[in-house]
Amino acid sequence: MIGQTIRDLRKEKRVSQTELAKIVGVSQTTVTAWETGKAEPSSSAVSNLADYFNVTTDYLLGRPEKKKEKQNVELTDDDIIMTYQGKELSDEDREIIKRLMNGK
The missing domain is CATH 1.10.1200 (Non-ribosomal Peptide Synthetase Peptidyl Carrier Protein; Chain A)
Structure with missing residues (x-):
């Protein structure tokens, strides 16, 4: 699931796998492995991806946002x-x- 999200966000930004790999500090084959589900990004890579795409790590991981408690x-x-x-x-x-x- 995270791979598909990474791929969708990458395409939305119109960035190649090679460009994203340089930005995150991994190889292009690593990005391919993430997107095809053959590998999972490390926690630091997830954090870097979230920063780059301006999303939360929970979003990347496919977790629903927690409901805010009523105050x-x-x-x-x-x-x-x-x-x-x-x-x-x-x-x-x-x-x-x-x-x-x-x-x-």
């Missing part, structure tokens, strides 16, 4: 400044928004 934020937290049209919300406005968000 609960209290409207009363002093660290959070909530504004509307450039003006800070009053405590009363925060309470109204809190009730609306809770469906009350």
Whole structure:
């Protein structure tokens, strides 16, 4: 699977196997072996490929992205400044928004 991804990304960038090999620091036959599934890139090669193609290593490895955890934020937290049209919300406005968000 990683081989097909490497091949697709390489073709998308219109780079030859020889050019990609030079960029990553391996031989052209190594790139061919990756793309045909006869070899797997090392972790450092995966990292270099991800940097070059501007993708994550997880993307190259065919892993789905993790879902971001939902973060609960209290409207009363002093660290959070909530504004509307450039003006800070009053405590009363925060309470109204809190009730609306809770469906009350």
